[in-house]
Amino acid sequence: MKYQDSLQQASEKASQVKVFLQRVRLAAHPVNYAVCYEYISGHNAALCHIIEQKLAAQAPLDDFVMADLYSRFLTEHSPQQEQLLQDATGIATRVAAYTDVAAEQLEQYLQQLDGSVLQLQQHTVADPILRDIAQQIQQSSVQFQLSQQQIQQQLLTANQQSQQLRQELEQLKQQRLLDPLTGLYNRLAMQNQLDIWFTEQPERRIAAIAVDLDHFQRFNQEYGSAVGDVILSKVARKISSYVQSSGLPVRSGGEEFLILLPDVDLRSASEIAEQVRRGVEKLRFVSSRNKKTLPKITISLGVSVFQPSENWYQFLGRTAAVLSLAKQRGRNQVASETMLAS
Incomplete structure (x- = not known):
């Protein structure tokens, strides 16, 4: 937080934060408290807008969401780091382009120089003085070419290094969009992709499949979070295997996932959801410690299609309601969302 509150202001806001945390049923640990304090203060318009939309859509505010908001809006220097990453990528791209152009122009110059020396030699055979001058030029040309070959090699090396730097920067940018545990996309990647889809086609049809592991908290309590993380990772890979390259598999919560499918209708999305459910149900897990078979993991899924009349958080809230129906x-x-009206 970059502003300073008086003791009285901080005390009043702390009371409001406590009430808000109780209202949304969140624990008062530092991350949740910091996000809520920022929201109550009203200084961060983007963070406040997201929370207001979620509240209006009755979308859940859990620890995973709060951690994401903290990372996006409250982590120190994150805007500067993003700008630095973009600037470095731009510099590497320009260096690669400049070295390509320099190498090409140098090659053309050397070819022209060779041609000019050859023509000079052909026209100075009868004149000893001009012939000596032509030989001196030729010798100087050979030395120049040798030095330029070294420069060309240096340009080639610089080009290769800049290309490698670009690849490393792209990998770094990609890592910022991935959930470190499961390798699926995170909420930031989801928002970026949604912006692209709706920019391309504002009325675009997008289906969403909300996925939740059944009784996973109980599983974690019995077998430990380390085993639970392995299960989450393997289930995530199975979920991702059913998503085509145009879709987007997202880790949206602790044991919750979201599959976004552009240009897919409700029936097709429901069929994909059933394939995912069956695929996960067939997974078998064995403890690496005692080789015992662990309980079968199942998932519940809710399918809905985005309506242009609603905002994205209302849509996610409706998708969560469909998922709750599957659990019930x-x-x-x-x-599917058709079951909500029945």
Whole structure:
């Protein structure tokens, strides 16, 4: 927080933060407290806008969401780091372009020089003085070419290094868009992709499949979070395997995932969701410690399609409601938005 509150202001805001945390049923640990304090203060318009939209859509505010908001809006120097990354990528790209152009122009110059020396030799055969001058020029040309060959090699090396730097920068940028545990995309990547999709086509149809592991908290308590992380990672890979290159698999919560499918209708999305459910149900897990088979993991899924009349957080809230319906009906099944009205 870059502003200073008086003791009275801080005390008043602390009371409001406590009430807000109780309202949304969040623990008062430092990350949640910092995000809520920023929201109550109203200094960060982007953060406040996201929270207001989620509240209006009755979308859940859990620890995972709060950690994401903290990382995006409250981590120190994150805007500067983003700008630095973009600047470095631009510099590497320009260096690669400049070295390509320099190498090409140098090659052309050497070819012209060779041609000019050859013509000079052909026209100075009868004149000893001019012939000596032509030989001196030729010798100087050979020395120049040798030095320029070294420069060309240096340009080639610089080009290769700049290309490698660009690749490393792209990898770094990509890592910022991935969930470190599962390798799926994170919320920042989801928002970036949504902006692209809606910019390309404002009325675009996008289906969403919300996925939640059944009774996973109980599983974590019994077998430990380390085993739980392995399960999450393997389930995430299975989920991702059913998503085509045009879709986007996202880790949206602790044990929650979201599959976004552009240009897909409700029926097709429901069929994909059922394939995902069956695929996860077939997974088998064995403890590496005692080789015992662990309990079967199942998932519940909710499917809906975005409507232009709603904002994105209302849509996610409706998708979460469909997912809750699948849980209410016994879990390990797919529910679609058509079931909400029935």
